[in-house]
Amino acid sequence: MLRRFLTTRRKKKTSSPFIKKALQQQSPPVLLSTRLQENMETIKTELGAPHDLLIRSLLIGNTRHMCAIVAIDGLVNSDMLHDQVLSHIQLMISMAGKSVPDEPQTILGLLYEEVLSVSELNKSSNLIDIIDCVLSGDIALFVDGASEVIIIDSKGWKTRATEEPVSEGVVRGPRDGFTENIRDNTVRIRRRVKDKNLRFDGSYVGVRSKTALIIAYIDSIVDPEMLNEVKRRIATIDIDEVEESGFVEQWIEDDFLSPFPQIHNTERPDKVAAALFQGRVAILLDGTPMVLILPITIGLLLHSPEDYYDRWIAGTLARLLRYLAAFLAVFSPAFYIALVTFHPGLIPSDLAFSIAATRDGVPFPAFVESLMMVTTMELLQEAGLRLPKPIGQTVGIVGGLVIGDAAVSAGIVSPVMVIVVALTAIASFAIPSYPLAIAFRMLRFLAMFAAAIFGIYGVVLTFIMIMIHLTNLTSIGYPYLAPFTPQMPQDWKDLILRAPITFLRKRPGSLHPKDETRTRTGDST
Amino acid sequence: MSAQTLAEKLISKNHMGINIASVTIGVGILTFPRTLAKATGAFDGWISVILSGLIAWIIGWMLAKLAARFPRQTFFEYTSIIASKPVGYVLTALVCVYTMMFVSFEIRAIGNISKQYLFYNTPVEMITLSFLLIVQYAVAGSRIAMLRLNLLFLPVVFVVIAIVLLFTTQLVEIENVRPFFSSDWRSLLKGTEGVGLSYSGFEIILFYTMLMRNPQDGPRAIALGLAIPVLLYLTIYMFVIGVFSAEVAKNLTYPTIELAKEVEIPGGFFERVESIFFTIWIMTIFNTSAMWLDITIINLTSMFTRITKIVWILILSPIVYFIAMLPQNLVDFFSFADRLTYSGFIIVYLIPIILLLMAKMRGVKGHE
Known part of the structure; x- marks a missing residue:
């Protein structure tokens, strides 16, 4: 969770106390014990036994070993919890003629490899990590006597249905918008960009809020220098909580005295996909439908996706x-x-x-x-x-x-x-x-x-x-004023004018894309 | 901080040409038809425009050659190499005084012309001061951004000029233009000298070549940068004489602005176009002043490397303002301008040419 802060920007000087405080908060060592009862007690004290904490102890199949499931009610997909996890554990009697072993660690391995029919499983032995996972919607499966814990990915909370973006309506164009769920948002981008070079680099921001952040880009187009700069700036973010992408935007923007926005935000997936294809970078943040697009020019801010659809x-x-x-x-x-x-x-x-x-x-x-x-x-x-x-x-x-x-x-x-x-x-x-x-x-x-x-x-x-x-x-x-100045006449086709789509054969040169042409035949006009 | 490559912080040949055109097109273009009409008394002044354009081009070509010999080196550095360090200090200091006075001249011109065409009560002091503050703001930012403003503003200025010329076409009377070739060569030469004053500005090549992506392109940039004003001056002179006749043009303080005054936009949407014309013209005068102030600061910082740009701006501004306020009336003001340009002939044309010859003879060359 430690964020390096490399820049010499003034506003970051105030940030070091945050890290120290966070470290002090997490400092008492919480170790995973092999005894189930002890582990449950630790988790309860760490989390303060909240109302939405779900702990269910049960016997594994016909063995004499106990296990316990820890999750946060509401964050996990309850159908999955019942059908794929609980019932499978209870029915684990004998499989394919093999008898159930008696060793806890072997049982854990068996659970991990054979019993649980869930697509994403992980093992962990670090209690702090386990608690973090539980808090972000995973199920932790403790087996009495085992030194590891299985983390079952079962995030599935209720989200609102996608709606037409309120702030950016169009007459012609797709009607879907981003939602507060980052996974839904990556899906929306992925469905538009089926390029194998589409990358989603994930990390977390916010020392306490631990908000998921994804940097999206198309690796074969984006200027590597730009990407490094974006990553470097994001690594400097050092703040307690990040509720909205505005926090990220204000932290990484170039000039905080300027009245002009230097990073664009949108809730239209088609706009983000178009920006990625142009060689820009998008930043998605969990909990907000506002996706950041960067770098931008003033021309881009005066364009609407509809310009291209009409x-x-x-x-x-x-x-x-x-x-x-x-x-x-x-x-x-x-x-x-x-x-x-x-x-x-x-x-x-x-x-x-x-x-x-x-x-x-x-x-x-x-x-x-x-x-x-x-x-x-x-x-x-x-x-x-x-x-x-x-x-x-x-x-x-x-x-x-x-x-x-x-x-x-x-x-x-x-x-x-x-x-x-x-x-x-x-x-x-x-x-x-x-x-x-x-x-x-x-x-x-x-x-x-x-x-x-x-x-x-x-x-x-x-x-x-x-x-x-x-x-x-x-x-x-x-x-910011590219391609007006520095002058890039090849980009003027898509600035004040919007040349016919067949003429727009190049990506914006001001972004230094690795792959300059948008058509396979190159710039033949 | 910046992800930009170095190449983008440098300027291309065409950009340099535009810079030269922007710095040349300033106050001079507003007044030169008067000087020319006074000297030649006829339409033949166009010969003077071309002649002085050619002379300017030859001088500019030599200056560009000098600067291109020493790529990525400042004026102070290469004069020191050619003619020893003390001489370098003296010459650079002289250039600083010259360029600084030019800023004073430009901002005072803004004050004077605004007073005549835009304001009735606002004092010249305040008009000038506000303009100087804007110039300071431009110079305080990054140098390449300041030069990019030329690319933004020059086209706007051309559009306005084109509109003015378009609407005055119907007012041109062929009687005013005749007779052709009536002036003797003596008056033509006098006119050449007069227009020559309005071409001053291309010497920025001496100082900005170090920012060029390819310094060897300097001579071509000069050709482009002077071709634009020569064509513009020719057109404007033809229209001024065509509309007013040489006799009237002699007595107009700012004949080019008066030309705009004659414009009547059909439908009466705007009246008094000259005010709007001059308002737009402020942009190009702004470009000229910003570049002159920037050059002063380039030279000062090259001599005294420990003092930063902002400090120099703060030191220079009161001096620039004070000098700008010295001329008491228009006559004072124009004689100040003439003396300034004549001293420029020596400081930025003659001496650099001598330096070029010295460099050639001694065989000194800079290295990339």
Whole structure:
């Protein structure tokens, strides 16, 4: 369980006490005894005899030897426990003419090799390991007098059925989503990627939570350097509990000061499979349907799997629209402020007059007006997220009334402002990635402040500043703005445009894939 | 930390060309039609544009040859090799002063032009300061990222220029262009000198060659990097004279921006296009200033290796700002610019050429 922490990143300095504490907790040596009764007592004291602990002692077949089964109720598959384990042990009388031996260790070997008709069995003699296994859903079979314990893999708890991913809906495309069970999730990937080079490297994170983590990649495609970097960073994770993949994401990301997400999360198996085929790495974590994809670029965040499922014209137009949406989501209130406050001359005269007329009687400057409205919109969005669906609609109605009509009639804001805010809101909902939309919402305020101070000049400075940040930003060391910069014209076919599928013969060059071509004939176009 | 290979941190030949084009296209392009019209008094200025482009190319070719002789070595290192260490210190220090003054010039130009076209009340001091802060932010990041911004912004600038030219096509009057070949060679040479000032910037090849994947490609990068501004200048000069005539162009402070002023977008969606044009133009001036500041810092850190980049940025910024605020009016400002470029002729053109000759004669060469 010890995690090496190799990096010199600042936030990791605080982490060493965690390890020490964990070591102290586990330090009293718990040894496996050959006496069954003693072992049961140790397990009970170690676990504090919880309510869901299942201990069943029974005689093995027609011998005089006792054995005991230890499991956590609910975590194990109870059908399997009864049909394949308990009944087989009880009916172990004589097999194929052989008489049942009397030696406990031999009985254990017989159980292991012949009696138990379970696909995955292990032996262990380390009590701490055994307890860990029991806690993660295995059955431990103790035989009185034997020095080893059989671990029966029988994980089988109730999980929710798969549902359509709520956060990433598509009109065309598969309807299944990941669930909280990591095994279901690997199955979903495996069913899409039948390549023999698909790898699932498993490990555990969280000193106490011991959450299973799987790094998925296709060995013959992925850049080995990238893979090593991902593994190195994951090895530095040193934290008590990991409830969601967000913990992993925040621990291994490149720049924690950046507003932009540097690792993508998705609950769509088709998206993960596509990313693996491109030469990316996915990280699956037990207990969450959110799978991480890395490294990413800003282009990827503005793409949707649907772009590829629809015909290329529709896909290209949708992408163009999203790039426009990204721009509007950040800059439209700022432009409003700049134009109304500093450069009314830029607006056509007729429009300028009508804006001025509607603003007549509004007591606030454009900046305060926009700030109020944009903040109200943020509030509504936040409120709508947390509420159950029926009440959520009410929020929408109230918000629509407040923003749309009442505020205007009361003379607090101008009607043009309402249009601008509505446009901004719709534009930010058109961003496929929620974390990216959050980044844009933050930057919107920055742009508004700049516009309030320097007008359109401030807006351009903000734009330059965001660009400086983005060119400096990396995701697992890979440039975030690729293939815009560094320029890789061969990747531009699948960036703002989505070229016809027959033209997309190469994997993204910015990821340095081992196998560059996606078609057997290579790049013949 | 980074999984990137070294090759990706270096720049290609085309990228270097774009860098040269970006650093050249800055404030000069906004004013050169005035200088040229004043000198030649006619459309014939285009000959001067090509002539000075050729001269710039020859000089640039020699500078690139010099830098390519010493791959992966800084300007300070190779001047020290060629002409002893003390000379290296003096020359590098002179270059630092020159490039730093260039940053001052660019940021003051931003202040002046913004004041004229965008603001009424905002003081030049604040406009300049905010711009300098952004330039600092760019230079404080990684060098390759700063250079990549050129690749992002230059196309945007071209698109805007293309739009302006497209909409002014109908305003070109052939009467303004005639008569052809009316200027004598003396005035053409004077014009050549005037435009030559607007080409300054390609000397960055001296300092950035060490970042090139293949330093021997330097001369070709110069050719690409100068071809872009030459074509751009030619087109803009033709349009300025075609729309305004040489007589009017003489008296416009920023003829290129005035060209944008003439644009009327059909449907009246935007008015006063020149403001938008200049707003976009800020991006390329930003690129120019960021590269100049970065070069100053490259040279300073190559001389004083113990002081870090951030410290230099903090030391330089107040000086840059102070110098930028010195010119009291436009006349002061433009004479400052002229003196700066003339001193550049000696520091970054003449001396490096002499250095190249010395290196050839002494047979010194760097090693990869």
